[in-house]
Amino acid sequence: MAEAADKSETQAPARREVPPPDPPGYFEGESLTRRRVFTVAAQGLGGVAGLAIVLPAVGFALAPIFHRGKERWEAVGPPSDFTEDTYRPVVFTIVPGIGDAGKTTAYVRRSSKQLGEKPGEFIALSTRCAHLGCPVRFVQAAGNFICPCHGGVYDFEGKVIGGPPVRPLDRFQTRVSADGKQIELGPRYSVTSQLEPVRARDPAEFTGGIWEYLYPPRPSTFPPPSN
Amino acid sequence: MRLPIPASLRKPGKPGQNGGGNGPAPANLKDPQTGTETAPGRSAADVAKDTGADVVGWVDQRTAATGFLTGMLYRKVPKGTNWFYTLGSATLFAFVVQAVTGVFLAMYYTPSPTQAYGSVAHINNDVFLGELVHGMHKWGASVMIILIFVHMARTFFFGAYKYPRELNWVIGVVLLILTLVMGLTGYLLPFDQRSFWATIVANNITGSGPVVGPYLADFLRGGPEIGAITLSRFYALHMLLIPGAIIALIGAHLYLVVKLGTTAPPWLRGEDPKTARPVVPVEAGANGAAPGNGAARGP
Numbered sequence: 198m199a200e201a202a203d204k205s206e207t208q209a210p211a212r213r214e215v216p217p218p219d220p221p222g223y224f225e226g227e228s229l230t231r232r233r234v235f236t237v238a239a240q241g242l243g244g245v246a247g248l249a250i251v252l253p254a255v256g257f258a259l260a261p262i263f264h265r266g267k268e269r270w271e272a273v274g275p276p277s278d279f280t281e282d283t284y285r286p287v288v289f290t291i292v293p294g295i296g297d298a299g300k301t302t303a304y305v306r307r308s309s310k311q312l313g314e315k316p317g318e319f320i321a322l323s324t325r326c327a328h329l330g331c332p333v334r335f336v337q338a339a340g341n342f343i344c345p346c347h348g349g350v351y352d353f354e355g356k357v358i359g360g361p362p363v364r365p366l367d368r369f370q371t372r373v374s375a376d377g378k379q380i381e382l383g384p385r386y387s388v389t390s391q392l393e394p395v396r397a398r399d400p401a402e403f404t405g406g407i408w409e410y411l412y413p414p415r416p417s418t419f420p421p422p423s424n
Numbered sequence: 425m426r427l428p429i430p431a432s433l434r435k436p437g438k439p440g441q442n443g444g445g446n447g448p449a450p451a452n453l454k455d456p457q458t459g460t461e462t463a464p465g466r467s468a469a470d471v472a473k474d475t476g477a478d479v480v481g482w483v484d485q486r487t488a489a490t491g492f493l494t495g496m497l498y499r500k501v502p503k504g505t506n507w508f509y510t511l512g513s514a515t516l517f518a519f520v521v522q523a524v525t526g527v528f529l530a531m532y533y534t535p536s537p538t539q540a541y542g543s544v545a546h547i548n549n550d551v552f553l554g555e556l557v558h559g560m561h562k563w564g565a566s567v568m569i570i571l572i573f574v575h576m577a578r579t580f581f582f583g584a585y586k587y588p589r590e591l592n593w594v595i596g597v598v599l600l601i602l603t604l605v606m607g608l609t610g611y612l613l614p615f616d617q618r619s620f621w622a623t624i625v626a627n628n629i630t631g632s633g634p635v636v637g638p639y640l641a642d643f644l645r646g647g648p649e650i651g652a653i654t655l656s657r658f659y660a661l662h663m664l665l666i667p668g669a670i671i672a673l674i675g676a677h678l679y680l681v682v683k684l685g686t687t688a689p690p691w692l693r694g695e696d697p698k699t700a701r702p703v704v705p706v707e708a709g710a711n712g713a714a715p716g717n718g719a720a721r722g723p
Binding site: 258259261262264266291292294295296298299329330331346397398399400401402411412413414415417418 | 537538615620621624625627628629631632634635637638639641642643645646647648649650651652653
């Protein structure tokens with residue numbers, strides 16, 4: 198470095214007329230020094246090598262965001278178990294292979310004519326509170342769902358009637374098994390305040406209207422049932 | 425008196441001296457620092473006595489570590505430096521406790537949803553001193569967070585975040601955030617009811633951020649629901665990624681502390697800076713001050 202500085206100092210006055218023939222290997226009209234070429238090439242190669250390591254690692258870590266698991270349906274009991282006017286809690290698995298941690302509770306009933314629901318269907322409400330995900334409990338005497346954590350209250354249909362929750366309780370898709378002997382619960386979906394089905398959202402996320410864009414649906418969730 | 429260093433390890437002579445740099449070192453090689461000659465025929469006791477110093481000297485000659493250590497340990501600190509200035513070291517000590525106990529807990533812990541709770545129970549109930557090590561890690565985490573905030577308060581109220589130390593404040597804040605992330609990721613690992621539901625709540629708070637929140641929550645969980653990946657993810661973050669970042673940033677934090685020096689307490693600001701004294705008193709009692717005395721000079 199010191200050498201180069203010396204040279205440029207001594208030859209500075211002459212530079213205006215003729216470019217100095219320096220460093221060795223210089224040719225006239227050269228726009229890029231040899232040193233510069235190697236510097237850029239080495240840094241470029243280093244960058245490519247770095248990306249070759251970092252990009253797969255990042256993709257590896259981010260992959261679950263874009264991965265949707267297999268659709269699961271699980272039988273929870275014969276249709277005769279469920280009535281129109283009250284809920285029956287059922288425990289079933291939503292994440293297989295991890296024991297009790299993968300199980301959740303749903304409250305299931307038949308669709309009610311009084312509430313204007315399509316007859317002959319089954320309604321399965323998730324116990325996951327729409328505030329921050331604590332498990333809610335159906336209180337028979339009040340006919341409400343109550344969350345123990347921060348006092349969220351939902352009515353019989355799962356609509357918010359008190360506390361901090363931002364939307365009604367999530368639901369699970371339901372169907373009657375092919376032989377008609379069992380009720381099966383499927384993927385989770387969320388609902389708007391008017392109980393229109395939308396893709397499953399995490400708790401604390403609003404649904405409907407502009408919120409559908411502020412809390413975009415995630416690729417890891419299933420499409421809502423169409424009705 | 426020095427340990428006879430094997431010829432292969434000796435500093436080679438300079439080219440032209442005693443016939444070339446690659447040849448065996450001359451028998452009368454003089455130590456460049458003390459000038460003493462290696463004496464042949466020393467008693468075994470003499471050799472043993474000097475071994476420690478010789479090894480240290482051998483390392484020092486090749487690393488110049490003493491120069492670095494002297495500069496760091498005997499750097500000037502302002503008059504009035506008091507016990508409040510030890511909070512940073514206390515936090516560092518708390519981190520070291522977390523790192524050491526964490527490594528030993530990892531020897532018995534299994535980050536699998538079906539086995540995690542059992543392995544923690546095994547640590548607590550069966551492993552020798554397991555409850556103690558787990559307890560140190562669990563309670564030490566709280567101690568570390570408390571110490572960080574007290575250290576931060578000291579820095580704030582002593583005005584030690586001002587020019588030229590703003591960058592160190594920023595690094596400190598990042599360290600605080602990383603430590604809180606350690607608390608978050610570590611909380612899930614025992615995989616009991618409290619861990620599980622606390623993590624669900626924390627994840628849903630993450631998800632409540634608009635636009636990116638839902639994706640961030642999916643990233644943390646490794647999917648739409650808490651599952652097997654969540655636990656191993658939190659475990660990897662907790663024991664590899666975040667500690668690595670914390671160690672690197674602690675290095676930068678300490679470098680800036682040594683490079684910029686510490687501030688005098690606000691009640692002594694403006695006094696003659698020449699009265700600054702080294703961290704370790706060079707001559708005991710030379711200036712009549714022991715560490716901590718300065719605090720007594722407060723208003």
